[in-house]
Amino acid sequence: MRCIGLMSGTSLDGIDGVLAVLDPGLRVEAHVHRPMPAALRAELLALNTPGADELHRGALAANALAMAQAEVVAELLQRSGLSATDVQAVGSHGQTVRHRPGAFDGCGYTWQLNQPALLAERCGIAVVADFRSRDVAAGGQGAPLVPAFHAQVFGRPDRARAVLNLGGIGNLTLLPAGGGAVAGFDCGPGNALLDLWVQRHRGQDFDADGQWAAGGQVHAPLLQRLMAEPFLAAAPPKSTGRDLFHADWLAQRLQGTASVPPQDVQATLAEFTARAAAEALQRHAPASRELLVCGGGALNADLMRRLAHLLPGLSVRSTADEGLPPMQVEATAFAWLAAAHLQGRPANLPAVTGARGPRVLGALYPA
Structure with a gap:
């Protein structure tokens, strides 16, 4: 077919x-x-x-x-x-x-x-x-629908692995070893907030390779405020989109941070994106030993570095290594x-x- x-x-x-x-x-x-x-x-x-x-x-x-x-x-x-x-x-x-x-x-x-x-x-x-x-x-x-496909293409009987799709929104598929029950859910923003911020401050559609974010410093109080979003702690099944992670959502959390340089905000948003996914994976599939990343985020070297840093026990790599390019x-x-x-x-x-x-x-x- x-x-x-x-x-x-x-x-x-x-x-x-x-x-x-x-x-x-x-x-x-x-x-x-x-x-x-x-x-x-x-x-x-x-x-x-x-x-x-x-x-x-x-x-x-x-x-x-x-x-x-x-x-x-x-x-x-x-x-x-x-x-x-x-x-x-x-x-x-x-x-x-x-x-x-x-x-x-x-x-x-x-x-x-x-x-x-x-x-x-x-x-x-x-x-x-x-x-x-x-x-x-x-x-x-109604979402995510890709876990059944991920299971067929990326599932392995001898190892527990996960697939992280980083499009505008991030979603995780959890593939246990030995053919156990597949799980999956939206885990937070993908590129949506990063793209929004770089468009606003640099006139670019996206932060190519995460270079702008990589040159900034994470602002800890802002990161803590972002990570307090209730959706992140909600139990699956769950899904989200721009209905939640939009410009007004970000503006509310940026209140009182006018002195934070825009580049540092971008770095903090990148850390937020990676941390939301990493903590969800650790919470729901601690036995995972590999994380395969697809979507535009897989082409963002800064995001991939942050994920690898937050998940030191896992092999973090692109789905291209499995024969299917991330895009x-x-x-x-x-x-x-x-x-x-x-x-x-x-x-x-x-x-x-x-x-x-x-x-x-x-x-x-x-x-």
Whole structure:
């Protein structure tokens, strides 16, 4: 089975697409990364908070995202020398703009802006989308969904290991030795706050290689205030997003720190990101001996150094060492989720999301 996976994460840096053979085995045949168009990125960020004319703006943003995704699909086909008829499905995550499972009415919602019908029309391939809502309907968090994929690709019977995805938000997958029960949860911010701060003070989309943070000093009182966030101590299942870790959240914790240089704030945010993940791993999976890191954070040398320092007993390394580059992991997971839908296989892990049971995820939009 050959599927395409498309992912644009909380960091909104761009759209990653992979074309993968999934049955038998797993082999990535092509990968494409396209930066998110600046105007679309700004609109998607704005739609994370309440504003005027949201329905109209959201619909147009979903159309624009689908057209950008279709360009990624076309480039994947061109690079691999394949045609649309060679691909069974495209798994499209869409772009999360609100994530409030269990809130308000006892059910809540998770909202990924997407236009899978338009994508199917543009690329001529069946599209599977809306992966999270069935898990939420079954009482789950709808996130994280990647632990089942991580278990298949990175699980080892002879060693306990963990996978840390550092996109906009950080999430952990805990893979015990000997085929024990897989666990996973969102553990705190990934790059979201780091990107926010470097954009504000240096006009850059991200802190390349963490160089700015590496040159600053951690401000201990601010770090303590950040680490006091109740979400970090909450028991799984749990998930989060920009609904929690946003500009106003950071502004509240920066009150009274006007004298702290911006570079030191960046260093403190980097330490906060690494410490939130490290402490969650130590609390919930102390037997782990390896930490595999994926997402954009795996390319941030400063973050990787901080994680290694905080976890001296573990081997901290990129998923590239396991044959899957860090920027391909999530997109490949959504190709895998699309294949699971076509095969009628449940793909959530109730122990991870809190759902009442296994569910087939997604909805199919035929070519």
